[in-house]
Amino acid sequence: MSEQQTLDAESGPLPHTAFSRTADAIIFRLGVIFSAVWFLLVLVIILNVVLRFGFSATKIYIEELQWHIYAVGIAFAMSFALVVDAHIRIDLLSSRFRKRTTSWIEVIGTLVFLLPYCVFVLIYCVQFVSHSFASGEVSISPGGLPYRWIIKSMLPLAFLLVAIAAISRLTRCIAYLRDARR
Numbered sequence: 001m002s003e004q005q006t007l008d009a010e011s012g013p014l015p016h017t018a019f020s021r022t023a024d025a026i027i028f029r030l031g032v033i034f035s036a037v038w039f040l041l042v043l044v045i046i047l048n049v050v051l052r053f054g055f056s057a058t059k060i061y062i063e064e065l066q067w068h069i070y071a072v073g074i075a076f077a078m079s080f081a082l083v084v085d086a087h088i089r090i091d092l093l094s095s096r097f098r099k100r101t102t103s104w105i106e107v108i109g110t111l112v113f114l115l116p117y118c119v120f121v122l123i124y125c126v127q128f129v130s131h132s133f134a135s136g137e138v139s140i141s142p143g144g145l146p147y148r149w150i151i152k153s154m155l156p157l158a159f160l161l162v163a164i165a166a167i168s169r170l171t172r173c174i175a176y177l178r179d180a181r182r
Contacts, residue, residue, distance in 0.1 A: 013099065014172040015179060023168040024083045027161055031080030034073065041069040060143040068151045075158030082165040103173040110170045118163035125155045 016024075044066050051057045081087045094102050131137075133149040145151075 013176075014103070014169075015175045017168075017171040017175050020168040020172050023164050027079050027083045027165050027168075030076060030161065031083070034076040034080075037069050037073040037076075041066065041073065044069060060139075060141045061145050064139055064141065064145045068145070071151060072154050075154050076161065078158060079161035079165040082162065082169055100177065103176050106173045107170060107177070110166050110173075114166045115163060115170075118159050118166065121159045122156055122163070125152075125159065129153050129156060 044062060048059070048062045048066060051059060051062065078087075094105070097105070129149055129152045132152045137148040137152075138144065138146045139148060
């Protein structure tokens with residue numbers, strides 16, 4: 001199955017737009033690439049367990065690395081889930097609605113909640129990251145990871161991808177609603 005067929009199969013009957021094809025393909029590829037962090041996370045957890053229980057050695061930086069990898073995986077999974085239509089919704093209710101109604105709910109929800117939230121996070125997290133970088137922020141734990149700004153810089157990137165995925169989904173819902181009128 002090709003990447004586009006996978007996107008079509010997972011994202012339902014919404015028609016694609018020129019923007020959604022490009023945006024969804026990029027986010028889908030990034031999602032596949034960043035899915036490797038889960039394998040890396042398992043390796044780091046195994047290393048931590050072996051060190052702790054096999055050698056009675058606890059390394060704070062390894063524990064922090066676990067959380068950082070987990071955060072990166074979740075951050076980039078948000079946009080991927082939106083693109084492949086695996087995001088959270090109340091299926092008990094939405095399964096009873098017509099497709100046109102659920103599309104309207106998605107349009108309103110995206111415009112009123114998701115996109116404003118992404119903009120809010122982007123505005124404030126850029127300051128958050130730049131302050132961390134400028135101050136040379138490091139872990140407060142002795143033996144923790146340096147360069148805290150690296151993990152914090154994932155936040156604006158992840159929410160930018162969520163915003164792009166939301167706009168892509170929005171264009172698809174609007175295209176569906178336009179076609180449904182005919």
